[in-house]
Amino acid sequence: MKLWGGRFEKSTDKSVDDFNSSIRFDSRMYKQDILGSIAHAKMLGKCKIIPQEDSELIQATLKEILKDIENGKIDFEIDAEDIHMNIEKILISRIGDVGKRLHTGRSRNDQVALDIRMYLKDEICEIKKMLISLENTLIDISEKNLDTILPGYTHLQRAQPITFAHHMMAYFQMFKRDISRLDDCYKRMNIMPLGSGALASTTYPLDRYMVADELGFDEITENSLDGVSDRDFIIELVSCLSIIMMHLSRFSEELIIWSSHEFGFVEMDDAYSTGSSIMPQKKNPDVAELVRGKTGRVYGSLISILTVMKALPLAYNKDMQEDKESIFDAVDTVKLCLPVFTQMIATMKINKENMYRAAQGGFTNATDMADYLVKKGIPFRDAHEIIGKMVLYCIGNNKAIDELTMEEFKNFSPLITEDVYKEISLETCVSGRNLPGGPAKERVLEAIQKGKDFIKSQINK
Template sequence: MALWSGRFTENVSEFTQRFGASLPVDKALYAQDIAGSKAHAHMLAKVGVISHEDADAIDSGLERVKNRIESGDFTFDINDEDIHMSVERALTADIGDAGARLHTGRSRNDQVATDTRLFAKKRAHDLMRANVALRHALVEQAEKHFDVILPGYTHMQHAQPVLFSHHMLAYVWMLTRDFERLAAAERAADASPLGAAALAGTTYPLDRQMTAAELGFSKVIPNSLDAVSDRDFLLDLDYACAVSCMHLSRLCEELVLWSTSEFGFIELSDSFSTGSSIMPQKKNPDFAELIRGKTGRVVGNLVSLLVTMKALPLAYNKDLQEDKYGVIDSAKTLEDCLQCAAGMIETMQIKPDNMMAQAKKGHLAATDVADYLAKKGLPFRHAHEVVGHLVLLCEQRDCNLDDLSLEDFKAASPLFEEDITSALNLESIVKARTTEGGTGNSVVRQQLDQAKTVLANDEASL
């Protein structure tokens, strides 16, 4: 019979036992469950609810259970339903009545909320470390290939030339925001529900501040109903994971494109590529594609929990058993994706000549030619039209702007002079963009230093 069987005359069926069990999922929280139980036992002894001898027996017994789980010498029985009952049953079998006193003054409702918050804090912290590692890889590539120029795109069409380092730093800033979201999720989980019991608190003189401090929580949740029913902190973590995966998917989409013959901007390492079972020549960016594909599942986990929570009345409901699978999966998936992306970025080969060759196509100097005329007094809209006609001329001749003669330029506008050639030089075009946040070499150097400072501060905070 189940631990709650006193009110029942028969047990659930074998099917409903399996259907209702959360043990296959929440056994991943064994360390958090044992830590919470130890803190609860220490507190019960301090306030005189159980003896110090019982608390000592519980503490040592729980440590033995933990060691058995971690050594693989522990059998999880589906009849235990969840990790809480599994640990308590093993503890009671080991130390007897002292183990049966452990649950005094608490419910599985505040117990699971405590375990889940501890788990969320740890996983958010793990993900922040993985985030930092990928940012290091991106910064290193930006620094190593600082002056390399590639075409910038809008609408997947050649737009203006930019520094490769500037492009890499765009992802660094995305990941910096991801770090902030993960840190916010960690803070959201940093409140103790232990002592809220089932929903209304308890008549025992529990010291909630003591257990919160022992478990590393900065505060206790002030409302017992909210304590056992809140899963906002998991939504925060799910959201942080989903946004971060979305950013990784964008990065990987570019890695896939850049590694094609059509682009040829990079070559991924053999260790982050696969071949074909039929085409000997193939080198496929499978792992970048997998990161892109796994993003959908992580987004789905966020939506799933939102839907689960949307109509739940206070306080605890069995629906909340569905809260853990998605966030466990999302955290593991994001951690793996961050690690994989860092490896791809660290080991990929950059091909500057191919990038520059493409930057010379598509009339990327057009905006600067229009700016040339505007700086000579021609209204920009008129300048835009003049350069548009020059681009059309290039299209008709199948050439680039820098192939046009000075006579061609003067025929379009008498304002053009011999110095127009400087407006067509890609290196000069890039260097001239010195507004804060622009792609000019000098301001990208400042941006790189700024990104490195923020990265160092984030790493130091871990």
């Protein structure tokens, strides 16, 4: 008989049991469910809502159940519906009527709201560790490539020369913001809903603050209706995860392009590449492609939970059971992608010569040539027009700007002198951009140091 079956005259149809059950996916919250129940039982005893000896027996037995689950000694039952009922049923089977006292003053509604918050708080901490590992790898790559010049792009057209270190540190900033978003999400998640009951709290004199303190929550929810029906924290987390995946996907797209023969900027290590079943020469960047593909999967989880929640009246509705598969899959996907992506970029070969050769083409020093004329006293718009004509001339004569003779330069402006060759060299183009946030070596070193300080601050939290 179901623990809630007193009002019913007929047993639930087996197909309904299967349809209604969530144990196949919410069983992963067993630890959080038991820890929450231990804190609840401890509070019930302290507040004299149940006898102290019953409270202590419940706590001790729950700890034994946790140990048995972790040792693989317990199989969960589908007809017990979910992890909460499974744990309670096991508890009652072991200590009888004393176990029936555990659910005093709470509902599955506030119980599941507690469990999912606890579970996702732990997952946020794990994902942050993975992001920090990725950030460390980006810093390591950057430190080794402070002088590696490649073209920066806009519209996927060669634009201006930068360094590979500067490019990698751009991604560092993206993942830094991701970590910050997870921190913010954690703050709003770290609010304890137990005590909200089914929707209207309870008549028992619960000490909600005690339970919050026992479980490491900063605050308690301030409205019982909201406490059981709020899933903003799930939507916010899957939004954060979607942005993480978007950043990984953008990075993957560049790596896929860069590893093509047409670019040849990087080559993936054999351990992070695959071949073709028919074409023996192929070396495919499948890891990067799969990360790019799995991004859509996480986006799907975001749309799924938004759609589930969009029209639900207060308070709890069974629709909300659908929140877990979406968020669990999103968490699992991000945790699957981050470590393998980190190792992929840590082991990839960087073809510095190809990068430099690409930066020499495409007139990436054209802006610097215009700036050269500006420094000679020509208004920028006039300089822009002059260099546009110079580029057109170079295209027609199959030359780079720095391959022009002084006589050819003079045809465009008599102000151009021999110093132009140094001023428009790739090295000068990069080092001259010495503003905070720019690609000059000393500025990238500053960015790397700030990155290290950020990582240290996260580790010390």
